Amino acid sequence: MKTMALLITLLGPAVVLAQTPTTGHAPVNGLKMYYEIHGKGDPIVLLHGSFMTITNNWTGLMPRLAKSRRVIAVELQGHGRTADIPRDFSYENLADDVAALLDYLKIERADVLGYSMGGGVAMQVAIRHPEKVRKVVSVSAVFRHDGWVKEAVEAFPKMDAGMFKGSPIETEYKKLSPTPDKFDTFVKRAIQMDIKPYDFGAGKLKATKAPMLFIHGDADGVRLDHISEMFRLKGGEIFGDLRPRSDSRLAILPDTTHITLMEKSDVLVPMVNDFLNAQPQKK
Secondary structure, eight states, rough: HHHHHHHTTOOOOOOOSSSEEEEEEEEEEEEEEEEEEEESSEEEEEEOOTTHHHHSSSSSHHHHHHTTTEEEEOTTTTSSSSOOOOOOOHHHHHHHEEEEHHHHHTTEEEEEEEEEEEHHHHHHHHHHHGGGGGEEEEEEOOOOOGGHHHHHHOOOGGGGGGGGGSHHHHHHHHHHHHGGGHHHHHHHHHHHHHSSBOOOOHHHHOOOOOOEEEEEESSSBBOOHHHHHHHHTOOOOSSSSTSOOSSSEEEEEEETTTTGGGGGGGHHHHHHHHHHHHOOOOO
């Protein structure tokens, strides 16, 4: 657990974005969901990781993506400026919130990019609300509880608020949350998503129409066979010189962990833009 705590500190302090976004709180499913809109162009929704906020998850990617896109960054239930409600944290609930936000903003369809927990939520939006999703970028996420390596699965139940003491996660929560004194409760509730076994369903993931880009580090805590399973379900593992490739893609960054993935925006942004701009493969 000392190693995990050390990695948490590597997130570094939150960075203040230079541009002034459009902000608001959307009334969706009993929440008042905080959102920010940066830039202009085709819409892309950013979904942060567990315990995180816009300010400590997206400051590297958001300004770059906003140069050519309408970036809609949200703070999910209980995170950041979105107050918690008496409802379980679940991938299904959070996905329904994202779909309701798009309705509130009158956005018919958008790309969705999620990191860690947010990547799982992005996949669930594509499963539960396929008409609202054009493409998905899933960064270091799984669609089944056992997709994480054994070490990670065993570590989740041992996590508590004390691990985050003095970290940017605790600092941003206490600065932004409507209930800054509830950090311990927030951590306990959020971690339940990773403790409770879950499975989105391989058949449901395979049936999604939205192309998906799966981005992982080679040491990010997700089992390599799970990564390959997700890509196979979306049409991967073919000889692309002999027949049309899948519209979905896979990228594995070398010497990269779950945390350090988000430090590589110079690599991630061109990769994401190329995927989002790509035309469908001719079948």
